[in-house]
Amino acid sequence: MKRLLSAFLLVACCVANAQQLASPDQNLELKFGLSPKGEPTYELSYKKKAVIKTSKLGLEVKGAPSFLDGFQIDKSEKSSFDETWSPVLGEQKNIRNHYNELLVTLSQKAVNGRYIRIRFRLFNDGLGFRYEFPEQKNLNHFVIKEEKTQFALAGDHKAFWLPGDYDTQEYSTVTSNLSEVRGKMKDAVTPNASQTTFSPTGLQTPLMMKSKDGLYINIHEASLINYSCMSLNLDDKNMILESWLTPDAIGDKGYLQAATQSPWRTIVVSDKAADILTSRLILNLNEPTKYKDVSWIKPVKYVGVWWEMITGKSTWAYNDLESVQLGITDYSKTKPNGKHAANTAHVKEYIDFASKHGFDAVLVEGWNEGWEDWFGKSKDYVFDFVTPYPDFDVQELHRYAASKNVKMMMHHETSGSVRNYERHMDKAYQFMVDNGYNSVKSGYVGDILPRGEFHYSQWMIDHYLYAITKAAEYKIMVNAHEAVRPTGLSRTYPNLIGNEAARGTEYESFGGNNADHTTILPFTRLMGGPMDYTPGIFQTKISAYNPENNSFVHTTLAKQLALYVTMYSPLQMAADLPETYNKFLDAFQFIKDVAVDWDDTYVIEAEPGDYITMARKAKGKNEWFVGGISDENARTANVTFDYLPKGKTYTATIYADGKDASYDKNPQSYAIRTIKVTSKTKLQQPIAPGGGFAISIK
Structure with missing residues (x-):
C-alpha cells in the first residue's frame, strides 16, 4: 500500500539558495540551486564522495527563448514515498519503491513568466530527475533543439562504453578511461547493417563507470515515451557528459506539447558492484502497468x-x-x-x-x-x-x-x-x-x-x-x-x-563476442530491461554447421548454462540445434530445469568486465539456480548459499568447466557433480578462461 510519509511546502520566491535532499538511508545527498545567471544546477554525492559535481540543467528550443537561464525559484516541495509492488514478470516477486522527492518550480520573468518544473527523486541506490512542462498560457507547442543536461564527473573514470549512435547498440563494449575514448573511437565503430555515429566522444547509455576511489556509477534514462533517445557527448577536457538527443530527418530533436515531461535521467551509484545489478531504480521510475488483465502475459x-x-x-x-x-x-x-x-x-x-x-x-x-x-x-x-x-x-x-x-x-x-x-x-x-x-x-x-x-x-x-x-x-x-x-x-x-x-549471441557467428562481453552486459544493457540474448550454444565451432564459417563461440559450454541465470529475461531461448542437444543431454538438463521468472535475486560477487556470480529463487518454488561467469581469465568463484532457508539440506547439481576447459581451445569440456548444501555451505568453484558454472539447487 502506498504511504505518504511526509510532505511540506517551502515558498522561496526569487531566492537562489540551494535546496538539499537526502536519500532515505542518508547516504546520497542532492543539492539544487541557481547560478548567478539563473541557470539550474545540481550536485550529487554518495557517503560524502562527489558523484556529480556542479552540473547545469535545461533545454534549448527552436524559434523561442530556451529553458537554460534567467530562472528564479518560485516554489520547492519536498515529500517522501514508500510502496512495495509486484512485477508481472521479474527478478523479484516484490520490489520496494522508496524515495525522497524534491519538486522545484522555476519561472522566467523575461519570457512572460513561463515556467517549468524539475522533479528529483532520490533513492537509496541513486537519483532520477526529469523536466516537466505544465499546461500554461505562454507554453504550448515547442520543438527541442537540444537537451543540455550535464553530468560533471569527479574524475577520469574507468568506463564500459559503446560509440554514440542513432541507429545501433550492436558494438563490442570498450573498457578504458574516459580520457581514452577519443583515441579509441575509430576502432570501436565496427560495421553494422544500419549505423549513424555523431561525435568522436559520443557515448551510449546505459554508461557504466568506476571511479578511482571505488564508486560504481551508471547513467541511463527511464520511461522513454514520446521523446527521442538520449546519448551522451563527452567533454574530455573537463570530464563533463552532456545529453545528446537523437534527431529526426530534418535535425529536430523533439516535438512536445504541454502538459508533458521528459524521460527520467538516472544515476545509479554504490560502492559495491553487486548493488548496481540489484538496483530497481529504473523500473521504479516507470508507471504501474496499464493493463487490467495480465493473465495472458507469461x-x-x-x-x-x-x-x-x-x-x-x-x-x-x-x-x-x-x-x-x-x-x-x-x-x-x-x-x-x-x-x-x-x-x-x-x-x-x-x-x-x-x-x-x-x-x-x-x-x-x-x-x-x-x-x-x-x-x-x-x-x-x-x-x-x-x-x-x-x-x-x-x-x-x-x-x-x-x-x-x-x-x-x-x-x-x-x-x-x-x-x-x-x-x-x-x-x-x-x-x-x-x-x-x-x-x-x-x-x-x-x-x-x-x-x-x-x-x-x-x-x-x-x-x-x-x-x-x-x-x-x-x-x-x-x-x-x-x-x-x-x-x-x-x-x-x-x-x-x-x-x-545489443550484440547478442548471433555475433558469435559473425566473428565472435569478446570473452568479457556477458560480464559487462548486466551492468549496461540489462539495466533497463531483459535481453533476448539467445544463449545455450553447445557446438561452439560454427564450421560444424557451415564449413565456410570459421567463427567460434567465445565461451565454454558450462558458461552457456550460467547465462540463463546471469542474463535476466522472462524469455529464454535454447538457441542451438536439437541434434546437438541430443549429444549433451546431461548438460542440457540444466536448460530444461532452470526457471525464467523469479521470486528473488542475490548477487554473490561481481566486478564489471571480470566476473559475476548470481543466485536466483524460482517463482513459487523451493528451487534455486546459481550462475557464475568469468572473462578471458581463469579464476575461482567464492560461492555462498546463505540465501537458503536455515536448518535445511538441499541437493545441488553443479555443471562446471572441466579441468582442461577453455573458451578457445577446449570449450566443450565440462563436469557434472552433485553435493549437499545448507545455508552455511561455502564453495570454491574454479572457472576456466572464458568459462563459467551453473548450479541447480532442489
Missing part, C-alpha cells in the same frame, strides 16, 4: 529455427531469386534452393523436440514471402506478415503444435519499413491469433523508412510503443530486436517481455 522458454540460418547452414529465403514483388511473384512456380529451413516437416521436428523437453514455444524465422531481396533495397513494401512460402503450412503447423501443447512464436522482420509494418499490423496480429501465436519477435534491420529517420528518434520511439500497445489489444507478447534500448517500460507494458538492443 514467461517463455523456447527453441527455434534460427541458429542454423545465422550460422549459414540454412537460409531464410525459399529460393535464390534476385528480385521478388509481393502479390506478383508466384513462388509456387519457382525452384526452392533446398536450404530453406522454415518448411513444414523441419518445423515439426522442432515442435517434437520442444514437446519432449517441456519447452513453451517454437520460433520460426523465414516462413513468409519476401526474404530473397529484402535487405538494402529501400523497398517500402517488402513483407505483408501473413503470406507463407509454399513449403510452410500455417494451418497444419498450428494443429500439430497445439496437439503437442506447444505454442508457435511469430517472426515479423520489418526491414526497417515502419510505415509498411503499421499498415499491416492489425491484420498481422489477427493472423497470429487465428493461428495460435501469442508472442512475436519483431525486427528492424537496416535503415529506417521513411528515409532520414533513425532507430532512436522520437518518431521511432512512438512506433515501438504503438506496436507494444497494439499487440496488447490482441493479447500478444513482444520481443523487439534492433529497437531502442529499454528504459524500464516492461513495468508499464509487461507484454514487452524481451528486447535485443
